[in-house]
Amino acid sequence: MRNPDRDAQIAHNLAVWFGRAARDLPWRRTRDPYRIWLSEVMLQQTRVDTVIPYYERFLERFPTVRALAEANLDDVLALWAGLGYYSRARSLQRAAQQMVERHNAEVPRDPAALRDLAGIGPYTAGAVSSIAFNLPEPLVDGNVARVLARVHKVESDIKSPEAQEIFWQSAARLVRADPAVPPSVLNQALMELGALLCTPTRPACGMCPLEKLCKARIENITETLPITAPRAKPKPANIVSAVVWHAGKVLLARRKAQGLFGGMWEPPLFEAASLENARPFFEPFLFPVTELRIVTRKPLRHVLSHRSLAVHVAAAALSTPPPETTFTQLPDPYDRSEWAAPATLAGGLSALAIKILGAAPDPGAPLVLSPSAAKPARASHRKT
Ligand code: SF4
Numbered sequence: 001m002r003n004p005d006r007d008a009q010i011a012h013n014l015a016v017w018f019g020r021a022a023r024d025l026p027w028r029r030t031r032d033p034y035r036i037w038l039s040e041v042m043l044q045q046t047r048v049d050t051v052i053p054y055y056e057r058f059l060e061r062f063p064t065v066r067a068l069a070e071a072n073l074d075d076v077l078a079l080w081a082g083l084g085y086y087s088r089a090r091s092l093q094r095a096a097q098q099m100v101e102r103h104n105a106e107v108p109r110d111p112a113a114l115r116d117l118a119g120i121g122p123y124t125a126g127a128v129s130s131i132a133f134n135l136p137e138p139l140v141d142g143n144v145a146r147v148l149a150r151v152h153k154v155e156s157d158i159k160s161p162e163a164q165e166i167f168w169q170s171a172a173r174l175v176r177a178d179p180a181v182p183p184s185v186l187n188q189a190l191m192e193l194g195a196l197l198c199t200p201t202r203p204a205c206g207m208c209p210l211e212k213l214c215k216a217r218i219e220n221i222t223e224t225l226p227i228t229a230p231r232a233k234p235k236p237a238n239i240v241s242a243v244v245w246h247a248g249k250v251l252l253a254r255r256k257a258q259g260l261f262g263g264m265w266e267p268p269l270f271e272a273a274s275l276e277n278a279r280p281f282f283e284p285f286l287f288p289v290t291e292l293r294i295v296t297r298k299p300l301r302h303v304l305s306h307r308s309l310a311v312h313v314a315a316a317a318l319s320t321p322p323p324e325t326t327f328t329q330l331p332d333p334y335d336r337s338e339w340a341a342p343a344t345l346a347g348g349l350s351a352l353a354i355k356i357l358g359a360a361p362d363p364g365a366p367l368v369l370s371p372s373a374a375k376p377a378r379a380s381h382r383k384t
Contacts, residue, residue: 091119143194
């Protein structure tokens with residue numbers, strides 16, 4: 001597969017095409033490594049058009065590594081709410097704190113130092129090193145893997161170690177193949193080609209700068225590549241959630257920082273076969289659980305990457321004030337609970353929490369929450 005002339009031709013064609021076809025995106029108007037790093041983290045699993053307003057709001061609030069490092073985690077998560085995969089936001093802040101501790105509050109140039117930071121793997125390190133610092137570091141994301149699987153006719157599962165090895169080796173050669181093509185351009189062009197032309201179905205080969213070099217195109221097998229092994233179906237889970245209102249406030253619980261939806265607020269919810277089975281889990285929140293009644297005729301459906309949730313919402317409206325819970329009483333996965341007006345916490349609510357509150361609104365007032373926070377952004381790989 002090693003062919004320096006072919007690699008140089010691919011790099012040259014990609015660069016020429018990128019020069020005229022590249023989209024104008026906010027993170028392409030800067031060389032600020034902090035901004036480029038932030039965009040790369042937000043773009044994982046999430047579409048470009050979804051990311052843009054989040055990216056702009058986030059930078060307005062946290063314009064520097066130091067500002068992010070010193071922020072309250074609740075505020076960081078509030079600005080992330082709706083983007084999904086909240087562990088990315090927690091790791092982002094942890095890495096910013098490590099940059100303050102180790103790198104004078106700057107994004108390091110050294111790829112090894114980057115990979116040593118929280119949440120930064122080979123892809124993100126390659127993206128920041130090449131795009132922000134123009135270093136000849138490779139990167140492979142879902143788009144790049146698809147392009148390379150077709151260009152080189154890789155016939156093993158796109159996620160298999162042998163295929164990944166081929167992609168990374170090829171990306172490492174390409175980023176150095178033509179000295180006239182800057183690494184920043186080469187890597188962005190590869191990703192852009194996967195986003196715009198070499199799409200999962202019906203790739204636009206007639207417009208592709210690699211048409212004459214691409215083995216899948218030459219052999220007319222573009223629709224059969226890349227090979228993807230069937231994914232395991234998300235496992236079903238039955239969930240019961242309690243929405244309890246009192247005087248315009250609802251009982252919300254915060255999930256512990258580690259784990260699914262870590263640090264986010266929601267009406268308490270537990271995996272249980274029925275409301276009766278769930279009542280003991282609700283007791284530590286110190287409201288009269290006997291008042292709970294199921295209000296959803298059909299369970300709400302909420303699909304995560306590994307789990308398919310059927311959520312039954314039970315509601316109660318209390319006329320007398322309940323006692324405050326104490327933090328030590330709360331069952332896993334919660335570390336804190338509060339009676340709160342949900343609109344004040346809209347940013348810190350997960351999309352599932354907003355769905356649940358929508359099914360059992362305050363009987364005394366209509367519920368208004370940000371629609372952007374209500375829209376989860378899910379996908380299996382970096383999106384276009
Ligand atoms: S020729 Fe077609 S299959 Fe090959 S890289 Fe271009 S768009 Fe993808």
